[in-house]
Amino acid sequence: MLPFAINEYQERINQVKDIMQKRGIEVLLITNPANMNYLSGYDAWSFYVHQMLVIILDEDQPLWLGRYQDANGAKATTWLYDDNIIPYPDYYVQSKTYHPMGFIASILSQIGQGNRHIGVEMENYYFSAKAYEMLKTNLPNATFKDASQLVNNVRLIKSDQEIEYIKRAAEIGGHAMQKGIQGIHAGVRENDVAATIYHALISGTDTYGGDYPAIVPLLPAGKKTSAPHLTWSEDPYQAGEAVIVELAGCYKRYHAPLARTVSIGKPSQAFSDLSLVLTEGLNKALEAVKPGVTCEEIERVWRESIAKHGIKKESRLGYSMGLSYPPDWGEHTASLRPGDQTVLQPNMTFHMIPGLWFDNQGIEISESFRVTEQGCEVFSNYPRELLIQEPLPIDQSGKIS
Template sequence: MNNHTLRESFEALGISDLVLTPGASFRYLSGLSLHASERLTLLFVNIDGEKSALLPALEAESAKSADFLHLETYRDEEGPLRALQALTQKMGFSSETILGYEAQMIRMFEYQALAGFAGKSFLAADDVLASIRLIKGEDELEKIRRAAQIVDGALVRSLPLFKSGMTELEVAAELEYQMRKLGSEGTPFATIACAGPRGALPHGGPSMSVIKRGDLVVLDYGAMIDGYAADTTRTVSFGVPSEEALSVYEVVKKAQAAAVQIVRPGITAQEVDRAAREVIRGAGLGVYFTHRTGHGLGLDVHEFPSVMEGNELILRPGMVFTVEPGVYLSGKFGVRIEDDVCVTETGVEVLTQFTRELCVID
């Protein structure tokens, strides 16, 4: 964490302290991987980058690895409020304290506890956190690269095991099993394996639907290394696909390649989106491309930058995001191809390398 950048961000927003609940930003700033639960768990970061925390007593051992200025713990039977009051007193909070918080993460019971002990003024600081995490360091990039190698390897291992007659759930389970065997610590989101008409659901989950010969199957899945995610999509065909499916697949493949090829420092995020969308619109399929072209990737599988129209953020080296155009024909099939890319000093590094050619499973 760059304390100079942190101070500038705090001053620009008008806050003196930041409060975080468990999640990616909590982990990024503390080094602790804790899960949101019914137990109040809070991380405070002041303008000098000093960290304090309120933790359940059962997490005290984990806290030994963190460098906290102040730490208060509490046991289940006593509850967190006494410890929270003691902590905020140590940090010098008053009714004049203005706390920045992560609006997309904080829950009502956490907000209410803070309002009772840590001042009455709160400001959303999501943009501050996004800017701090936006540029990935080399250690972060290496973890994402390793996760990307796992998602590639899992599909290589799984494809020979796929066959018509399997359910979507069986296909998803095989991918997840192979990722575990290759070293993934889990999945950053629920694996998608949607066949035939269900492939037209961009975020459809796997079901007990049986995959038939001729079905296109959208496989969207991810791996994690030390909390950092890779996220990839490939569309495969179980048996020979229709001419229409082949035609749409080629359009999406060209759109994805056009977007990847344009990535470099100095262009805007929306220009990447436009490169993909221009190809799909040119084929008369623009209305069937219903989402942004990509999203940032890191400790969260969806973080900044959003690769979409209207985002004039200028790309810089160290930014990592997905490029994943898709076409979804309701009642027929869907096609999506997704790679993870990193902006370099001179262009782009494509982190996921599995072929973009259509794989046909006998």
């Protein structure tokens, strides 16, 4: 069953076509799997080979072009007619002689699209320099234009159904956060906590199961908390160290990221005070969210709050998020940072992550939220504070009881 009604997909395509027309793009080649999913429903772990969705300005339905063995997956997960699913043979896959973009170019030429203004997603994990060169070589009469964020920008404002999926993702993420933090104790291996989190993310709730997140759980501990994107090792946790847990619940490819920091035992006064500075700034920034305010204005509230304590944050405060595939859950559009004048509108969704990273330690407490008509709605209800994990009780034999 499709996650959305067909008319919602069609409305999304109409919005994309409106932008295409304004920008002089007659054919749009979409290779970002999140954008492919957004417009067609296609959902498979096939983005490691070349594939695309083709939007033609004067055609009602898109074309799906991909690997032959993935064609049945396209038939199973999209709303497209079978005739609009066009596979290439397997000898095109990772070949020294053939390239899928040569096949795709030949199809475009055969259907009379070889001499048109073609938009491609240039800034995209899934579209290589080689792919671009092969398209240009095989479509010499086409005019290529950069359409990197065209579909991404349409995705900024979510439908009510999308918001419901993010809420479910948030419930799954909160459950996984609780299970993970409950397992963090001195002597426990980091990888075992990661396994616990993964189990909770995929098993979901009694009502609905979870999907794989676009980013693995990030679990730096001790001095490694100074680097936000470390994962885990097989090392056991040590008493007295802090652990950052950043994860995202995922439901039907929609994400709700969440980060918390836990101290194994009583934290130092300085670290406890730092957590209060962070949460104060986070709360003020969330309170400033409302329609009509710009992204940079939200960031300024946070920056001025922490500046009173002599602290600066080099990185952005947050970013738009929602539907995504590996390697990240961001939409690559609006960012909460100086210079971004994107105006907030109802049903935009963001991950606000006021992490602070220093030479020997770091701390993160984040929230995902949506802009409402009046202000903002935070997706999670997990305690917004530095969490303290007390030592496990030890019996007379020296074993954990």
